[in-house]
Amino acid sequence: MPPDEAPVVPEETKRPTSAVVQPWPEFLQGAGDAEVRERYSSEVAAIAGEHRDLLERYSVLLLLQPEDSISAFSLDQIYTALSASPARERDILLVLLSRGGIIEPAYQISKLCKAYAREHFVVAVPREAKSAATLIALGADEIHIGPLGQLGPIDPQLGGHPALGVTQALQTIAALSQKHPGSAEMFARYLRMALTVEQIGYCDRVSESAVQYAERLLSNKPSIASHASQISKELVYEYKDHGFVIDFDEAQKHLGDGWVKTNTAELKLAEQLYRHFDWVNLFFGFHQSKRMMALGNVSKPVAIILEKKAA
Numbered sequence: 001m002p003p004d005e006a007p008v009v010p011e012e013t014k015r016p017t018s019a020v021v022q023p024w025p026e027f028l029q030g031a032g033d034a035e036v037r038e039r040y041s042s043e044v045a046a047i048a049g050e051h052r053d054l055l056e057r058y059s060v061l062l063l064l065q066p067e068d069s070i071s072a073f074s075l076d077q078i079y080t081a082l083s084a085s086p087a088r089e090r091d092i093l094l095v096l097l098s099r100g101g102i103i104e105p106a107y108q109i110s111k112l113c114k115a116y117a118r119e120h121f122v123v124a125v126p127r128e129a130k131s132a133a134t135l136i137a138l139g140a141d142e143i144h145i146g147p148l149g150q151l152g153p154i155d156p157q158l159g160g161h162p163a164l165g166v167t168q169a170l171q172t173i174a175a176l177s178q179k180h181p182g183s184a185e186m187f188a189r190y191l192r193m194a195l196t197v198e199q200i201g202y203c204d205r206v207s208e209s210a211v212q213y214a215e216r217l218l219s220n221k222p223s224i225a226s227h228a229s230q231i232s233k234e235l236v237y238e239y240k241d242h243g244f245v246i247d248f249d250e251a252q253k254h255l256g257d258g259w260v261k262t263n264t265a266e267l268k269l270a271e272q273l274y275r276h277f278d279w280v281n282l283f284f285g286f287h288q289s290k291r292m293m294a295l296g297n298v299s300k301p302v303a304i305i306l307e308k309k310a311a
Contacts, residue, residue: 025283025286028284028287036280036305040294040303044301047272047276048060048269051268054093054265058090058093059090059092059297060095060298061081061094061095062095062273063094063096063098063295064096064098064273064293066278066293068306069099069102070098070100070105070109070132071102074295077296078109080296081296082113082116088116089118090118091121092116092117092120092121093269095124096125096133097126097133097274098129098130099128099131100134101133103154106132107135107139110137110139111139113139114140119141120142121139121141122143123137123140123143123144124144124266124267125143126270126271126273127149128152129149129150129152130150130243131154134235135214137151138214138217138235142259143255143259145262146270147262150247151250152239152243153235153236153241153242153244153246154214155236210232212232214236218231223259224259285308290308291306291307
């Protein structure tokens with residue numbers, strides 16, 4: 001995209017503006033971070049306010065991190081949002097957007113949301129909820145997936161590379177060394193430069209841990225408890241690529257149609273919240289070379305503003 005040419009916004013994503021409210025593209029050209037946070041939070045609350053029936057039932061939380069990994073920081077923000085209200089006052093609806101992250105805080109987020117829910121913890125996935133985000137969803141009582149929504153293999157990473165991929169690469173190298181004994185020393189030198197013994201051990205353990213975390217979350221669901229171990233192993237080991245699309249149909253194959261849903265009121269709200277976030281974040285990156293994540297309750301979401309990552 002040429003630097004002087006703004007992105008084209010589809011008509012359906014444009015929110016109505018009055019004569020006294022600047023459109024976001026114009027507003028972002030001169031607004032400071034505090035002004036962006038205040039306006040974004042106000043508009044998110046207004047969007048949620050259009051769904052009063054859902055707000056009476058749910059505490060609606062956002063975990064929207066399209067460019068940043070789920071981490072201990074994400075866990076802290078979700079805990080802060082949950083603990084602002086008494087536990088079990090309402091059910092919990094979590095709108096989830098993430099490419100993945102660290103599995104330990106993801107597991108804790110899932111457990112926390114279930115513990116604070118009155119009866120049901122529901123996850124809505126308008127777009128991607130990959131790897132660690134999929135682990136969060138496994139702890140929900142319902143997963144609502146849109147036409148473009150997708151879960152993904154639970155695929156822990158090591159320095160941006162899949163841990164299982166490292167293990168498989170080591171197996172390939174071992175096989176080549178056995179077939180060509182003269183190359184063994186060369187491969188050994190390469191491995192000493194590329195990976196430590198601790199990292200190699202971590203790759204095996206973290207994948208096994210991912211299976212254990214998934215199994216613990218799934219074993220609390222009576223309808224699939226007997227298959228929890230099998231489903232967990234499938235989600236960790238069956239798929240060969242981190243980005244593999246587990247869409248609505250694929251998710252139902254693993255988890256059943258009573259648990260994975262679509263075309264719901266919860267999903268409609270999630271789609272609205274996602275489109276607004278994506279729209280603001282798009283222009284934020286264009287006009288200010290920054291990126292945004294949103295975590296917290298829709299009544300007062302925490303908009304975190306960071307410098308744009310270098311390409």
